[in-house]
Each structure stands twice: as C-alpha cells, then as structure tokens.
Amino acid sequence: MKALRAALGGCLAAVLALLAILAVIIGLILKLALLPLSIPFGGTGGGNALGPSASALADIPPAYLGLYQNAAATCPGLPWTVLAAIGKVESDHGRDRDLVSSAGALGPMQFMPATWTQYGAGGNVWNPADAIPAAARYLCANGARDGKNLRGAIFAYNHANWYVDKVLDQAAAYAAPAPNNPVGAPVSAAQVAIAFARAQIGTPYVWGGDGPAEGGFDCSGLTKAAYAAAGITIPRVAQDQYAAGPKLPYNAPLQPGDLVFYGTARNIHHVGLYIGDGLMIDAPFTGALVRTERFRWPGDDYYGATRPASRR
Numbered sequence: 628m629k630a631l632r633a634a635l636g637g638c639l640a641a642v643l644a645l646l647a648i649l650a651v652i653i654g655l656i657l658k659l660a661l662l663p664l665s666i667p668f669g670g671t672g673g674g675n676a677l678g679p680s681a682s683a684l685a686d687i688p689p690a691y692l693g694l695y696q697n698a699a700a701t702c703p704g705l706p707w708t709v710l711a712a713i714g715k716v717e718s719d720h721g722r723d724r725d726l727v728s729s730a731g732a733l734g735p736m737q738f739m740p741a742t743w744t745q746y747g748a749g750g751n752v753w754n755p756a757d758a759i760p761a762a763a764r765y766l767c768a769n770g771a772r773d774g775k776n777l778r779g780a781i782f783a784y785n786h787a788n789w790y791v792d793k794v795l796d797q798a799a800a801y802a803a804p805a806p807n808n809p810v811g812a813p814v815s816a817a818q819v820a821i822a823f824a825r826a827q828i829g830t831p832y833v834w835g836g837d838g839p840a841e842g843g844f845d846c847s848g849l850t851k852a853a854y855a856a857a858g859i860t861i862p863r864v865a866q867d868q869y870a871a872g873p874k875l876p877y878n879a880p881l882q883p884g885d886l887v888f889y890g891t892a893r894n895i896h897h898v899g900l901y902i903g904d905g906l907m908i909d910a911p912f913t914g915a916l917v918r919t920e921r922f923r924w925p926g927d928d929y930y931g932a933t934r935p936a937s938r939r
Contacts, residue, residue, distance in 0.1 A: 679692060679801060679802075679819060679822070679856065680800065680801055680802060681822050681825070681826060682800055682801065683708075683711065683800070683801040683802075684819070684822050684823040684826050684856055685826035686715070686720070686801075687711055687714075687715075687720055687801075688720055688721075688838065688840070689823070689838065689852045689855040689856045690755070690855070691711070691714065691720045691721065691755060691759070692711070692855075692856050693855055693856075693858060694755055694756060694759040694760075695707045695708075695710045695711040695714065695759060696858060697760075698710060698759045698760040698762070698763040699763055701760065701763055701764075701767075702763050702764070702766065702767035702771055702772055703772060703773055704771055704772050704773040704774035704775070704777070705763060705766055705767060705771040705772070705774075705777075705780075706777075706798060706802070708798040708799075708801040708802040709766070709771075709777065709781065709794060709795070709798045710759065710762060710763055710766070711797075711798070711801055712793075712794045712795070712796075712797035712798040712801060713736065713762060713766075713781070713784060713794055714735060714736060714759065714762075715797050716790070716793055716794055716797065717732075717735070717736055717737040718734075718735045718736070718737060720735070721735035721755055726753070733752045733753070734752040734753045734754075734755075734758045735753075735755045735758050735759075736755075736758040736759060736761065736762040738752050738758065738761065738762075742765065743761065746761045746762075746764045746765045746768075747761045748760075748761065748764070762784075765783075765784065766780040766781070766783075766784065767780075769783035769784075770783070778791055778795070781794050781795070815884070815936060816854070816857035816858065816859055816884065816935075816936040817857070817882065817883055817884020817885075817936040818883075818884070819856055819857035819858075820853040820854050820856065820857045820859075820884055820900060820935075820936070821853070821883055821884060821900065821902050821908070822856075823852065823853040823856040823857070824849060824850075824853045824900045824902075824908040824917075825902075825908065827844060827849060827852075827908075827910075827917045828908065828916070828917050828918060828919065829916050829917060829918075830843045830844060830910075830916060830917045831843035831915075831916055831917075832844065832845060832910045832911060832912060832913055832914065832915050832916065832917070833845060833848075834913060835848070836848050836910075837851070837852060838852055843910070843917070844910045844917060845910055846865060846897050846898050846899065846909055846910045846911070847863060847864050847865040847868055847898050848863070848910070849900070849908075849909065849910045849917060850865075850868060850886055850898050850899070850900055851863055851868070853900055854935050854936075857936070859935055859936070859938055861935050865888060865890075865895045865896065865897060865898040866894070866895040868886060868888075868895075868898055868933070869886075869888045869895045869898070869930070869931065869933060871933070871935075872933050872934075873933060873934050873935075873937055873938065874931060874932070874933050875931065875932045875933065875934060877931055879932070881901050881922075881932055882901070882903075882934065882936075883901060883902050883903040884900070884901065884934070884935070884936045885900075885901040885932045885933065885934050885936075886898055886899070886900060886901070886932060886933045886934075886935060887899050887900075887901050887907055887922045887929065887931075887932045888929075888930045888931055888932065888933070889927065889928050889929055889930055890928055890930055891928070891930065892930075895930060897909070897911075899920075899922055901922055901932070902919070905921055905922060905923065906919055906920065906921060906922065907919070907920065907921075907922040
C-alpha cells in the first residue's frame with residue numbers, strides 16, 4: 628500500500644507540475660495576443676520607429692513633421708503618423724484658409740474651446756507648436772497611451788467611425804517604407820533627407836526661400852528643410868552649415884545624404900545634397916528649378932563636404 632501511495636503521489640505531483648507549466652504558456656500566449664497592433668502606423672514607444680514615407684515628406688511641411696514626431700514621443704504607444712493624419716484631416720496641416728469650423732473648433736488641430744482649456748496647457752490654439760502637443764495629450768488621455776485603445780482615442784477626437792477609418796488609412800500611407808527599403812528595416816536620417824529633397828524636384832528657386840509656402844527654396848533652405856524632415860537641425864545659410872559639420876577630409880568618399888559645398892573658406896556660396904553615383908539634388912540659382920545634377924564639373928569651386936546624418 629505504501630508503494631502504491633508513493634506511486635500515486637508521484638504521478639499527482641507530475642500532473643500538477645505539468646499543469647503549472649501549461650498555465651504559464653497559456654498566460655504568455657494571452658499576453659502576446661493582447662499586445663497593441665500599432666506597428667503598421669509607425670511603431671510603438673512613441674510611434675517614431677519608422678521614418679516618413681515619400682508621400683508624407685511631400686505632403687507634410689517640415690516644421691509640422693518635426694512637431695508631430697516630437698509630440699508623439701511624449702505618449703508611448705501613440706504613432707506619430709496618427710497625429711499627423713489627424714492634422715491632415717482636420718486642416719491639411721494648417722493650410723486650410725478657414726481654421727474655424729461650423730461647430731466652433733479652432734486652429735490647425737481643430738480644438739473646441741472647452742477641450743482646449745483642458746489640454747492646451749496655456750498655449751495658443753492657433754500655433755501648431757502648441758496645438759499639436761495638445762492633441763497628443765488629448766489622444767493619450769483617451770486611450771492612445773501604450774496603444775491600449777488607439778481607435779477609441781481617435782473616436783474621442785471626432786465621434787464618427789468614418790473619421791477613425793479615414794485617419795487610420797492616412798496614417799498607414801504616411802508610415803509606408805521609403806522606396807527600395809525593406810519592410811520593417813530602419814530608415815536612416817540620410818534616406819529621409821534624400822526622400823524629402825526628391826519630392827521638391829521641380830520647385831522654383833527663390834532666394835531666401837524655405838519652402839513652397841514662400842514660392843520655393845534657395846540652396847541652403849532646401850538642405851535645411853531636408854534634414855529638418857529627418858529630425859536633424861542644421862543652420863540656415865550655407866556658410867554656417869559647412870561650419871556646423873561634421874566635416875569630411877577633402878576628396879573623402881561620399882555617402883548619400885552628405886552635403887557638398889562650393890566656394891572658399893570665407894565665402895561658401897552654394898550647397899547641395901549628395902545622393903550617390905556622383906549626383907546631388909540642389910536649388911541652383913534664380914530662374915532654375917530644384918533638380919538633380921552632377922556634383923562635380925570642369926572649373927567648379929567645390930570646397931568640401933559634411934555628414935549631418937552622423938549627428939543623429
């Protein structure tokens with residue numbers, strides 16, 4: 628009898644141990660099943676894992692792009708692309724002529740006055756630098772934090788299922804990988820800067836121009852905007868951009884995304900964005916358009932190059 632009891636006790640212990648292991652496995656499966664599926668819209672942890680698509684770079688003003696990315700980073704689980712999509716649907720990123728809705732919503736992110744009082748943090752509802760972070764706070768408080776209920780957060784912003792669908796569709800378009808970049812692979816700052824510059828080809832040269840809102844770009848306005856889209860701030864004028872570096876040794880092998888400069892030590896008068904194969908994108912001179920051309924030619928006054936992408 629003692630032997631039988633010992634055998635039964637051993638079997639029971641083994642069964643209990645097996646049940647405990649199965650419980651742990653089932654728990655892990657359930658946790659994985661409940662993870663928020665926000666990656667297609669730009670990743671988790673603030674939503675900045677995936678760089679902007681070519682359509683995002685062509686559509687979103689560089690200043691707005693940086694604001695969306697920075698504001699989303701304050702709310703883990705909120706993809707920047709969702710914030711940008713709301714800005715697109717609400718005001719076309721501030722481009723709409725009338726930023727007062729028939730219901731009384733105000734500014735580029737279309738806040739009702741009472742909601743702005745709660746989430747505006749004392750800022751100016753008309754200023755995108757205040758309105759976009761306020762929108763992130765609102766979404767975060769209504770389900771976006773940690774991706775718990777992203778759809779519910781968007782529905783709270785505007786109580787309509789068609790609105791939620793439209794925002795998510797736009798967000799997915801903004802998060803598409805850059806051309807020739809494998810799905811899920813990191814997008815480098817240089818790739819984003821080049822994609823932005825490519826989207827500006829055909830834009831007129833305008834001396835002192837910082838973008839289409841001013842009618843076009845000059846050479847350093849284009850390179851500054853391209854790197855702003857990639858989240859890297861460089862100075863405004865070519866002379867200061869070269870000084871800011873990091874500088875490369877003269878005639879060092881170039882990489883796509885490097886900036887190439889022309890002139891002398893005290894008079895850097897032109898800059899372009901190197902894209903590989905001996906080519907650059909630049910805004911050359913009055914009367915011309917942003918274009919792709921060779922970065923070296925007979926008689927040029929090429930001075931040197933920098934690599935802003937390495938600063939990220």
